[in-house]
């Protein structure tokens with residue numbers, strides 16, 4: 001690349017940074033101005049709140065694009081509507097020149113050819129240029145000329161911007177995932193920009209960019225359907241907290257808010273379920289039949305007297321017989337309301353019956369309707385009667401019911417006797433953690449549905465407040481419209497684009513929390529879009545919970561059925577989804593592995609063939625030049641630290657993972673204590689979705705033997721490395737690894 005060309009691009013990029021600085025200064029100035037205003041009417045305070053959030057969001061967005069602000073350029077063929085377009089992390093416009101775009105946001109439709117154009121289908125693009133930079137300095141340019149004669153590079157795998165891609169892939173791993181906006185590939189772009197509605201499954205082998213694609217899709221959807229999605233939010237579900245930390249930085253650096261990142265264990269408000277239990281117990285809890293077990297458990301709590309319950313009331317005995325209670329129970333159950341709401345009906349019928357009894361004793365003929373009503377009210381307020389009603393139809397909480405069910409053999413036998421075997425029931429009872437486990441969360445959620453909350457009073461109050469908010473918002477908008485003193489165009493723009501309802505909703509959100517934060521606190525929140533990563537791991541009960549959060553079935557599910565480790569996880573996507581959407585879901589596939597070098601992938605492919613010969617491993621995009629190796633040390637404890645040190649120096653500042661069978665985790669952690677934060681010691685389950693420059697795999701035979709899906713686990717373990725793989729054998733050889741030197 002000529003130095004003049006580099007200098008020309010540097011000039012342009014410098015102009016863009018100048019523009020970025022100016023935008024930042026302007027947003028800061030406006031924010032400062034707004035913050036200096038004090039006092040005033042409630043309306044004035046509202047206006048200030050709106051403006052404060054607007055400028056604060058803008059500043060955060062402008063702050064997050066500093067690195068690699070502009071990374072691409074398209075030059076179109078003569079006669080095309082555009083001549084040249086620069087692509088970057090956000091859009092910048094020239095306010096002095098009719099808002100001509102200086103930089104196009106990567107998510108905008110005009111940016112698409114940057115990811116999709118090929119020599120065979122150039123979409124009007126003559127040249128695609130990747131601009132590499134470090135801080136604000138342009139360090140390199142990679143050009144592709146998209147005419148047919150130049151159709152050579154990356155032809156086999158259809159790669160776009162191969163040089164830039166390979167440079168990105170060669171980078172050392174830091175323990176946090178980075179964005180891929182500069183080098184998104186065509187098959188990935190099609191998924192990222194797929195329409196919002198419906199259920200899309202993205203099936204792809206390890207390292208094909210499923211996680212990256214899922215997160216960029218969240219950013220794209222929020223950009224394209226901003227209004228719809230910032231109010232409802234986007235839920236991104238990942239397998240565990242280590243994984244969420246790994247991906248946590250990708251979205252803010254794309255300048256997005258309104259996204260809730262959570263594990264299934266965090267989807268029941270007020271809990272972060274981190275308890276541990278056996279694979280078997282988790283598998284049983286994940287079965288769909290648990291929905292029936294729980295329904296039975298709730299029904300079992302709706303009791304009738306055998307044969308009569310006597311209640312002392314004002315020194316006399318009222319008798320509540322079985323028949324009355326059975327009738328009341330039948331009517332309450334037939335209402336199909338959740339337990340705590342149906343309770344009102346049961347209580348009302350029983351009180352009617354008791355009132356009749358009490359009235360009879362006092363002499364029915366002497367009482368008018370008013371007297372009878374008074375008697376009923378007195379009965380309702382009586383402590384003994386309240387206790388009797390509570391014993392027959394108690395107010396229940398999900399936590400209480402689940403705890404009682406697992407702690408009490410009789411209850412469990414009654415609810416699950418016909419649905420789970422003796423061995424399965426005792427597995428649920430034994431070895432319970434004092435804390436809730438992730439597999440408990442969908443059960444609690446199910447119970448919350450079955451039980452409901454009798455919030456009649458709270459609802460009336462909420463409705464009243466909503467009416468007030470709305471009336472207030474209408475008032476604010478009227479004043480904004482009329483007040484000629486308000487010349488700040490940003491504020492006026494706010495009133496232009498909001499109607500009263502939205503404004504009221506926004507006000508509520510602002511005075512309290514963001515959509516994501518509100519969603520985290522509200523079990524009944526439904527999201528605008530739900531994205532699930534490592535979706536193959538979810539159990540049938542997990543899916544039930546997620547489908548409740550996504551009644552519009554706007555979902556992106558990414559995963560790999562060849563990597564399923566959970567005993568209750570997916571074997572096929574159809575099996576998982578058909579109860580909810582029948583066959584109304586579409587499948588997209590990713591086929592290129594960007595993480596694992598070909599040398600390592602060859603080993604992994606042998607394992608995959610053992611899992612299922614019909615499954616195909618993705619093709620690696622590059623070779624590392626380092627062959628995977630294997631050793632069988634005489635004394636693992638003595639030699640492991642040395643092997644780790646050697647890997648650390650080989651990856652030169654990069655990361656090393658030691659993947660171990662669960663039974664050896666503590667021992668290995670102790671051995672490597674003090675190895676520094678570039679070394680992670682993990683089980684395969686915890687390493688799922690993560691990647692490291694070098695991986696040392698300890699005792700593969702034990703990993704295989706540990707679970708019915710042990711070979712899948714081995715496949716996952718082998719595909720975590722971006723550069724180097726070493727296998728440390730301790731026992732019998734695993735056939736698929738026997739060829740390792």
Ligand SMILES: Nc1ncnc2c1ncn2[C@@H]1O[C@H](COP(=O)(O)OP(=O)(O)OP(=O)(O)O)[C@@H](O)[C@H]1O
Pocket residue numbers: 165168169178179180183184185188204205206207208209210211212213560563594595688689690691719
């Ligand atoms: N287009 C791309 N440009 C640059 N890097 C990419 C691209 N696509 C994927 N990568 C990189 O490849 C690696 C693997 O991606 P990712 O973790 O998203 O794969 P995955 O399919 O989720 O893998 P797994 O199934 O093992 O969890 C990451 O480092 C990611 O940044």
